Amino acid sequence: MTEITASACCSPTCCSLDISGVDQERLVAMFKALGNPIRFEILKFLVAHPGCITGDIVDYLPIAQATVSQHLKVLREAGWISGVTEGPARCYCLNAENIAWFREQITQIMS
Amino acid sequence: MTEITASACCSPTCCSLDISGVDQERLVAMFKALGNPIRFEILKFLVAHPGCITGDIVDYLPIAQATVSQHLKVLREAGWISGVTEGPARCYCLNAENIAWFREQITQIMS
DNA sequence: TGCATTTATCGTATTTATACGATAAATTAT
DNA sequence: ATAATTTATCGTATAAATACGATAAATGCA
Incomplete structure (x- = not known):
């Protein structure tokens, strides 16, 4: 295992991960x-x-409704957003708890 | 555009992005x-x-050397790491500056 | 019930990512 | 110069992501 001193090419430890x-x-x-x-x-x-509802996002983006639905699913499953059924539509919001969790993890492991 | 009150399904603003x-x-x-x-x-x-050098990472991971080299390239181009040529080998380190930049961006835009 | 509205899913085409072996490129040592 | 060492790149196979149209599913309304 090659182990060189930090001064040779590395900064001092910048994160723990x-x-x-x-x-x-x-x-x-x-x-x-x-x-x-x-x-x-x-x-x-x-x-x-x-x-806002899915349709608003569809109107905003230059891609098909089916594709937007797929992207929303990815974001939901990763925890970035959450969707609440509102009649036949679906109301979307940022998932504040998970976003806070993400921010805290980053500040913890990257310092 | 559907605009509902935050109380209906959304938490108060959790980030600016x-x-x-x-x-x-x-x-x-x-x-x-x-x-x-x-x-x-x-x-x-x-x-x-x-x-450490590329070979150390290759020894550590259960994937082929060519694949490791590809992953290192992705990490380099994204700014996560930097590689310094050390003879025939290449010494890799975290890119502290870019990592700090990332952390700062996250703390800024996710609060 | 039947119809309109809205979103999710299906099937599929295309692009991108991931992985590997083989080989080239670069450097050091002999 | 030759050989050994180390890494990057090439060519390619396979898997995953992205995109779309068509259609199904769910809901509310007439």
Whole structure:
């Protein structure tokens, strides 16, 4: 195993990444879900339009309704958003708890 | 546009996601790169073995050398790591500056 | 009940990601 | 120069992601 001193090419420890098991999988899944520009735009739209319905997001984005539905499913399953049935429509919101969890994990493991 | 009160299904604003243009693309690229369990493991390995060479990571992971090299390229291009040529080998480290940038972006836009 | 509205799912086409073996490229040592 | 070591790249096979139209499912209303 090559072990060189930090001064040779590395900065001093910048993060611990101390996370494991279930939490790590959950975190990676959240990373994966948000690693897509369309889905990031959906999150931003939900900040500006909390409680809007799927159709509003479909109108906003330049992609088909079926595709939007798929993206919403990915974001839901990763925990970024939650959807509440409102009649035949579905009202979407950011999932504040999970987002807070994500932020806390990042601040913890990346310092 | 359906606009309902926050109380109906949404928590109070939990994040601004106030980011745009180049920064947003950079952030999404970092999300995408780390949204893979192998690449997350590589980062964790680099925390424990700063300055190790590609071969050490290859020995550690249960995948082929060519595949590891691809993953390292993804992490490099996203800014998570940096590699310094050390003779015929390449010494890898976490990219502290970019990681700090990521952490700061998250704390800023997710609160 | 029947119809309109809204969203999810199905089937499928295309693109991208992931993985591997083989080989090339770069460096060091002989 | 040759050989050994190390990593990157090429070509390619397979899996996963992304996209769409069509259709089903669920709900509310006439």
